[in-house]
Every structure is written in C-alpha cells, then in structure tokens.
Amino acid sequence: MKNQVLNKKIITLLVSAAFLFSTNTSTFAQTVKKRAATTTPQKGQIESVLKETYNKYKDLKEGKNADYIPELAKVPSDQFAIVIIGPDGQVYSQGDVDALYSIQSISKVLTLARAIEESGAQAVQDKIGVDPTGQRFNSALAVEQNKGKELNPLVNAGAIATTSMLKGNTYEEKWKNIIQTHNDFAGRQLEVNEPVYKSEAATNQHNQALASLMNSFERMYFDPQKSVDLYTKQCAININTKDLAMIAATLANGGTNPVTKKKVVSPQTVAHVLPVMATCGLYDDSGIWFYNVGLPAKSGVGGGIMAIVPGQYGIAAFSPRLDEAGNSIRAQRAIADIVSKLNLNPYLIQPNTAGAAKR
Ligand code: GLN
Numbered sequence: 001m002k003n004q005v006l007n008k009k010i011i012t013l014l015v016s017a018a019f020l021f022s023t024n025t026s027t028f029a030q031t032v033k034k035r036a037a038t039t040t041p042q043k044g045q046i047e048s049v050l051k052e053t054y055n056k057y058k059d060l061k062e063g064k065n066a067d068y069i070p071e072l073a074k075v076p077s078d079q080f081a082i083v084i085i086g087p088d089g090q091v092y093s094q095g096d097v098d099a100l101y102s103i104q105s106i107s108k109v110l111t112l113a114r115a116i117e118e119s120g121a122q123a124v125q126d127k128i129g130v131d132p133t134g135q136r137f138n139s140a141l142a143v144e145q146n147k148g149k150e151l152n153p154l155v156n157a158g159a160i161a162t163t164s165m166l167k168g169n170t171y172e173e174k175w176k177n178i179i180q181t182h183n184d185f186a187g188r189q190l191e192v193n194e195p196v197y198k199s200e201a202a203t204n205q206h207n208q209a210l211a212s213l214m215n216s217f218e219r220m221y222f223d224p225q226k227s228v229d230l231y232t233k234q235c236a237i238n239i240n241t242k243d244l245a246m247i248a249a250t251l252a253n254g255g256t257n258p259v260t261k262k263k264v265v266s267p268q269t270v271a272h273v274l275p276v277m278a279t280c281g282l283y284d285d286s287g288i289w290f291y292n293v294g295l296p297a298k299s300g301v302g303g304g305i306m307a308i309v310p311g312q313y314g315i316a317a318f319s320p321r322l323d324e325a326g327n328s329i330r331a332q333r334a335i336a337d338i339v340s341k342l343n344l345n346p347y348l349i350q351p352n353t354a355g356a357a358k359r
Helices: 002-024 026-039 043-057 070-074 104-119 121-127 141-145 156-165 171-186 194-201 205-216 224-235 241-252 267-280 283-293 329-341
Strands: 081-085 091-095 297-299 304-309 313-318
Touching (some): 070 194, 081 241, 091 241, 104 121, 104 171, 104 224, 104 241, 104 267, 104 297, 121 156, 156 205, 171 224, 171 241, 205 224, 241 267, 267 283, 283 297, 313 329
Antiparallel strands (some): 081 091, 297 304
C-alpha cells in the first residue's frame, strides 16, 4: 500500500512537471508549438472524424445509468452527443447536442479553478491536497488514512472541502460565486436541475458523513452540512454537450472563454488545474485513461466527459451509461477515438530526424 501511494506521488510529480514544463519553458514550448502547427487538423477532417465516431458508437448499449441518485436512473440512456470547440470558438457537433443533463463531478474542476484563482495554488495543495487517492470517488477510507490530508479536489471529500474554501461569508454568497463561475466558463446562464438536486439532497447521507469526517480532522473551511448542500447543488447544474465543450475550450484557451472572451481564470490557474485532471479526472481509472489517451479529462456520473487539448481544443461527449468506475462508456470511447484519429495526444511525438544521415 505504501509503495502504491509512493508510486502515485511520483507519477503525479512527473505529470505535473511535464505540463508545467510544456507551458513555461520557451524553447521546449516553441518546439511543441511547431509540431502542433503541422498537425492541426483541417475543418473537414474534424467534421468527418466526428461523424464517423458518432456512427461507430451510436448503437453501443454497454453499461448502465447511475442509479444511486434516483433521478439519474430516469435519464434516457440512448442519448449520445459529441462536441468539439476549436481555438476560435468554432463548434463541431454530432448527436443530441441540446439534451440537458446534470454536470455532476465535472463541476469539481470549476470550483477547483475558482479556489486556486482566489486563494492560490499553494493553499489548495495545503488545505486539500493534489494527490490521487487510488480509491473510489466517494471513499471514506482515503479520508481516514491520511486524516483528511493529501486528498485531491476531484474526489467527493476533497471537492466538498474545496467548495467550503470558496469566497463568500454565507451560503448565498458562496452559491452566487459558484453559479457565476459555471456561467462564465460555459458563456451563458445555466440553471439548476431541481429534480436532480432534490433527489441527491434526499439521498446524500454518505457525502454528509464524508464532510463530518473531514470536519473531525479540521479540514472543512465552512459549515460542513451547508458545504455538502452547496456541493450537491453545484453537481445538479444542468448543461448540454455544447456547454461542456465550451467549458473545456475555456480551459484549453488558458482560462479565457474563446467566444465571450471573458477571462474566467488566469493561465497560471489552468496550469495547475489540468495536471489534477490528468492524474485524478476519471476516478480510480484515471491512470488507465491517461495511459491510453494522454489528455487531462473529467467525467461526471451524469454521463458527461470533457477532455482538454491544451492550447487547441475542448472536446466533450455525453452518454448516460457508465462503467464500474462511474465513467460514461460511449463518451470515453468516442473521445479516445477522436484524439487518436486527429492526432491530438501531446505525448505522441514525431522524432526530429533532421541531420541524422550526416552522422
Ligand atoms: N454528485 C455526485 C456525488 O456526490 C457526483 C459524483 C460523480 O459525478 N462522480 O456522488
């Protein structure tokens, strides 16, 4: 167990270093840019890959809706949508792009970004932690093991504590902050899905227990039960897949919405958010995802997944049927195929062989 934890820490450090390096070091960044420029896909190519991928998976019925939140079991399981938004805000889409669903865990990324923006990267590292837990997203064991320390903002306990950190002296002030952040990322005014909010609020005793446990270790920064309620409400914010791709595109664009041009968070904040997504974004399958796709991503039990191609694209997919870890099956497969076909994995490097013949 100790070794596993140590390995996870080393992986976190390496991945974080690679990201920071690629955004901060000028010569390296130039090389990356140069390579990216030659591989930027054409409009027609994006459209045809999107269509092909949609058709490939549209009849796939593996997995099942989340049902521990009763309202999520009622979402039509066949809904499927994929959207890509490019650096200038161009939208490419297929499927049920207007279907609304609850954002769920993906909201954790937005509150993390706001918390870093308000309190700084060090404060989030100290007060929450930025290490993968290797446990399920709602694990109490992970909290107990380190006395509420060394969690991350993308598992439930860490996310509830992150929400409790946000600016605002009252429940109402904090909520205003949360919904404004979501609106700014999406570039439009979003609404809460009331039936989902009520359904989860009536059944979230486990999350309440997590908040109490965190509080017992003095790792909550606002009233624990009010924080759980804020968190539950933020998870119930309704989005469609275009909204999700816009949120992803805002992160891809260094924290400025590519359409409204509003600066939502700073590029420095994004440079800390993406590595947490890379190491913790798909629950306890985050390693498998990153190993295969190479992009920071985040899933929610509502069926949405967003992936970020830093400096280029926001990619989003939605399909309610989930796998054992709680990740949408069709959304994972669709995004993985698109990344591979459009050559968007930043770790797939074409070797520089210039001058090799002279040796
Ligand atoms: N609101 C959900 C919960 O707390 C979010 C979980 C998720 O999307 N993984 O259980």
